[in-house]
Amino acid sequence: MAGKYVIGIDIGGTAVKMALFDQNGGMDHKWSIKTSKEENGKYVLDEIAASIQHELQEKHIPLTEVAGAGAGLPGFIDIEKGIIEFATNIGWKDYPVARILEDKLGFPVALDNDANLAAAGEYWKGAGTDVQNMIFITLGTGVGAGIVLNGNLVNGKDNMAGEVGHVTVKPEGGRLCNCGKRGCLETISSATGMVRGALEHIDEAEGSPIYDVHQRGEEITTKDLFAYATSADPYCAGVIDHAMYYLGLAVGNIANTLNPERIVIGGGVAAAGDDLLHTLRAHFDVFALDKVKKGTNFVIADLGNDAGVAGAAWLAKQHYMND
Amino acid sequence: MAGKYVIGIDIGGTAVKMALFDQNGGMDHKWSIKTSKEENGKYVLDEIAASIQHELQEKHIPLTEVAGAGAGLPGFIDIEKGIIEFATNIGWKDYPVARILEDKLGFPVALDNDANLAAAGEYWKGAGTDVQNMIFITLGTGVGAGIVLNGNLVNGKDNMAGEVGHVTVKPEGGRLCNCGKRGCLETISSATGMVRGALEHIDEAEGSPIYDVHQRGEEITTKDLFAYATSADPYCAGVIDHAMYYLGLAVGNIANTLNPERIVIGGGVAAAGDDLLHTLRAHFDVFALDKVKKGTNFVIADLGNDAGVAGAAWLAKQHYMND
Incomplete structure (x- = not known):
């Protein structure tokens, strides 16, 4: 992949935080949307994908320039399959978050749990x-x-x-x-x-x-x-x-x-x-x-609420960027 | 290094166990010598080096075919510097084991403690x-x-x-x-x-x-x-x-x-x-x-007393063999 950007996604029970990082690890932009809990979180991934597409368009960044995204969420995650086994705060059960996001976004997505990614964020950009x-x-x-x-x-x-x-x-x-x-x-x-x-x-x-x-x-x-x-x-x-x-x-x-x-x-x-x-x-x-x-x-x-998106972006960088 | 062999050395308080492994990880030969405690272990490394040289000659293996050795011993070890800080059972203190062996043997030597190398041995060849x-x-x-x-x-x-x-x-x-x-x-x-x-x-x-x-x-x-x-x-x-x-x-x-x-x-x-x-x-x-x-x-x-030499050889393989 020759993408110049990675995206971090931090899916919480009340808000989804997102951020765009350039190839040097600089945070270009961050934003968030509300987590819609209707019908057991059925619309959450649609809304995340639409929001990312919108932000990329605003920044005139074509999808081909995005190497991939990382997403963090609380719960038991099968990282190899990209499946969340339980996300009690949203309502997902055995939900293939990575594949659904990949289908909607056209670039690869890796998952891990929020505590791991906060650690990775602090390691990469914080304390x-x-x-x-x-x-x-x-x-x-x-x-x-x-x-x-x-x-x-x-x-x-x-x-x-x-x-x-x-x-x-x-x-x-x-x-x-x-x-x-x-x-x-x-x-x-x-x-x-x-x-x-x-x-x-x-x-x-x-x-x-x-x-x-x-x-x-x-x-x-x-x-x-x-x-x-x-x-x-x-x-x-x-x-x-x-x-x-x-x-x-x-x-x-x-x-x-x-x-x-x-x-x-x-x-x-x-x-x-x-x-x-x-x-x-x-x-x-x-x-x-x-x-x-x-x-x-x-x-x-150091990073407070930004640790999760930073760690999610780090995960994408580890997986999808050659440096 | 293009060496085809690695050597594992397990330095204990009563005996030094050694083994030669080929590039596929097969143990070609193992042997041991007594640990000589005279003058705070002053002669131990001389005897190890002489014993290895002897065994390699017997097997008609030139030094250039040995990629390196790993050595394990009980105590606090500075693995980066290759120094044993304390080896109470032999009498060494701040003793540059890796450098001395390298000087005598002509190939690189990496150190770690015995428990770590026994674990590595079981991981590589055992349970x-x-x-x-x-x-x-x-x-x-x-x-x-x-x-x-x-x-x-x-x-x-x-x-x-x-x-x-x-x-x-x-x-x-x-x-x-x-x-x-x-x-x-x-x-x-x-x-x-x-x-x-x-x-x-x-x-x-x-x-x-x-x-x-x-x-x-x-x-x-x-x-x-x-x-x-x-x-x-x-x-x-x-x-x-x-x-x-x-x-x-x-x-x-x-x-x-x-x-x-x-x-x-x-x-x-x-x-x-x-x-x-x-x-x-x-x-x-x-x-x-x-x-x-x-x-x-x-x-x-699985390996009993062979875990240490196997782990020491694994360490040498990790450091000095490209596979």
Whole structure:
């Protein structure tokens, strides 16, 4: 393929983000459309294709100049066949996303899941551009991860690599997880897990500002928890510390196994920035081997919402551009 | 390099094993020499070089037909510089093994640690020849590992990848490990850890044949423990089960992270064969995600003591042969 451009597509439950990258990896243009949920997402791919065709026309770029596209979405993906097995947030089941998009667009399309592509995006254009071995951890409703080793994305046998949210950190007496197991990392260290942790002993929290938030009937957020922890509220500090202890354990064990150079923290909770990294690092240092911890540094993700489209474009570049 | 042969060198504390492989990966010949410990291993590399030169002469193979050699040894290795940082069993410290051997032999030499090369050997010639994603776990005095993903050995930033023996499986109240941390996998699931486990409550073991072994002043071995466990001795079965529970936890978590297709168990304890795999698998299945465990199978290593030389030859082939 002699195409000069690649396109990244990040298909989320509320919006589809897209971006056009030139052959040097420069982002030429980005845009997004709403994800139409009607009839189990029947029209989503039509609308993506129409939107890409429209943008290319506007830019006077013929289809032959596009080497290919990458698309990321949350769920179980058969990357070889280009099929999404389940996308609960849209309604797709065993849906051949790659083939349908290829038919509509006339250039090849590769798929992967959103956590892997966010990792690839940070590696290509963000917090990991200067390293070859990187673990990207996303802390949001769940805990996800993408792993880059020797500059390659790790997918594993069935594209299940990176399911770090389901690493068992509390083998006995742990909370039940959505996956059916107990004591999974994401039951404690995700945003949901932290809020659950805050609520579990809220009766003992009198005097803490988070107790008042709860008394007023407002929702507890991780933003509040980090803010109060930073201003020395012991209850909130305890909740955060507990979550970061288990994240430090899991990430320390991953580091002893893979010896990454960089751990990148992304997702909504990453907004806590240095307060998060500081606490996480302290726990990590207890569990990682000396030489492993000396070689590892922690940073917050760089690209925010653009990581997914960047990683999707990187995937297309890897597959369809010779450089 | 147009060499037709590669040489694998496995440098152990008591013997150095060597083998010659042809360009098709067939092992032409293997031999070994004693590791001479005099003056902190000063003569080891001389003797290795002389032995290789001798064997090549015997076989009428000129040096120009050797593409290169790989050498494996236990300890911390700077693979880029070809230096062993510490080899406690021989006495080397910051010793430029690769350069010295290259000077003596006239062909290039690459280094890696023994656990990585045993994994590579099983991947190339043994229990992993039909897969691309494999974790090799060696259970002996310690617990080591080598990781192959997408057909490549994982080294990490400072060649510390695979330090699975130091994954923390008991973050609270765990035993002190040689590394200085507590609750490391190898304090429980190595041969040493299992024997330690058997001795810890030996006073409560009356009626168990292992109690009698201990009373007679004989050493407890993992061979005994597995044999008595298999013949339904509850004390020994409990000791084995405890060790395999924590190994299953650690390997389950690694599998959730990397989604390997095969777990290969090697090292002295692997002699227990199916008895070991059966117990390990049962615990693993509790901790691995459904789709991860469906994709993973467990086998005992194939190559025994030849894994190291095979992996070392594979390393030379990767580096110095174009195929």
